[in-house]
Amino acid sequence: MSAHAGRLPEVAQVHWRPRADRKLIAAQGRRWTASTVAHVIPFAVAAIVLFALEPLTFPVGLAALAHAWLIPELYADRGARVLRRQLRQDPLAERTAAGLLGDLVGHDARALHARTGLVTERGSYGTWLVGELGAVLLPAGGRRAYCWCVAVDDPALPSGDRIAHLLLALRADEESFATIANLTFSGATWRLRRRLPAPAREALDAARAVAARDAG
Amino acid sequence: MSRLIRMDRTGHTTVAEWTVDDPASVEAAVAAFREQLESGHLAMVSRGEGHAEHVRELPLDEELVILRRPIAGG
Numbered sequence: 001m002s003a004h005a006g007r008l009p010e011v012a013q014v015h016w017r018p019r020a021d022r023k024l025i026a027a028q029g030r031r032w033t034a035s036t037v038a039h040v041i042p043f044a045v046a047a048i049v050l051f052a053l054e055p056l057t058f059p060v061g062l063a064a065l066a067h068a069w070l071i072p073e074l075y076a077d078r079g080a081r082v083l084r085r086q087l088r089q090d091p092l093a094e095r096t097a098a099g100l101l102g103d104l105v106g107h108d109a110r111a112l113h114a115r116t117g118l119v120t121e122r123g124s125y126g127t128w129l130v131g132e133l134g135a136v137l138l139p140a141g142g143r144r145a146y147c148w149c150v151a152v153d154d155p156a157l158p159s160g161d162r163i164a165h166l167l168l169a170l171r172a173d174e175e176s177f178a179t180i181a182n183l184t185f186s187g188a189t190w191r192l193r194r195r196l197p198a199p200a201r202e203a204l205d206a207a208r209a210v211a212a213r214d215a216g
Numbered sequence: 217m218s219r220l221i222r223m224d225r226t227g228h229t230t231v232a233e234w235t236v237d238d239p240a241s242v243e244a245a246v247a248a249f250r251e252q253l254e255s256g257h258l259a260m261v262s263r264g265e266g267h268a269e270h271v272r273e274l275p276l277d278e279e280l281v282i283l284r285r286p287i288a289g290g
Contacts, residue, residue, distance in 0.1 A: 010288060090226070091227075093234075095229060097223070121266070150287055151288070152287050153285065153286075153287075154225075154285055157224070161223040161227065164282075165221060165284045168282065169260075169287050171268035172260060180289055
């Protein structure tokens with residue numbers, strides 16, 4: 001996949017955004033981590049200081065620690081939403097769409113889609129896991145996940161078609177795809193994994209295995 | 217026989233079929249292609265695993281051309 005192939009026309013809708021590339025994506029990840037730390041540290045410090053000053057304030061400290069734990073979990077949950085599946089609609093349409101999607105991907109991706117409703121795709125920025133509502137990027141190594149919210153604006157489309165829309169756009173121009181999409185979470189893959197239903201976990205594990213192989 | 221298909225709520229619909237040695241079918245396919253683009257669809261050609269191309273003219277030598285709707289960040 002070429003990151004610099006013909007640009008997607010949808011990029012014009014977000015002309016103010018810098019073009020996404022590997023460096024920009026990594027910088028977004030660092031900013032996300034810094035932002036999360038900036039949210040978490042004050043609660044953790046407050047809990048420690050309160051307990052040091054007055055041990056009887058421990059309930060308040062526990063509440064502060066709960067906040068420190070909850071904030072990254074909420075972010076991860078927001079990221080996990082891009083891999084959620086919509087309600088199935090017309091079964092015939094779903095089968096037809098799955099057939100077209102199956103023609104676009106290889107055997108392994110087709111089998112994974114049948115089990116999980118998600119498709120893995122190797123890109124130049126890493127391994128993508130594509131769903132109906134967006135995609136997760138796992139750069140080489142697979143330890144960090146970037147969750148991108150991006151979709152076709154037609155809720156009546158069957159699941160396979162929604163994924164095929166994203167897959168074709170991603171394959172045509174990965175750079176445009178990552179520019180158009182909105183980053184909803186960047187952080188540890190294990191944190192994202194905990195927020196996913198079992199089928200999506202399986203798909204994430206498969207994508208992580210590919211990303212880990214690519215790092216080796 | 218080449219096909220122009222549109223992803224829609226039925227899964228997909230064949231919009232046009234053509235063979236390069238049948239000028240009438242080519243003309244009809246080109247007209248249908250332009251009509252779909254004017255209605256806001258984007259045309260893609262799959263180049264095998266990992267590759268696809270956005271096309272603005274109907275590639276007559278391709279077996280399958282897929283029409284999709286624009287995507288946007290949510």
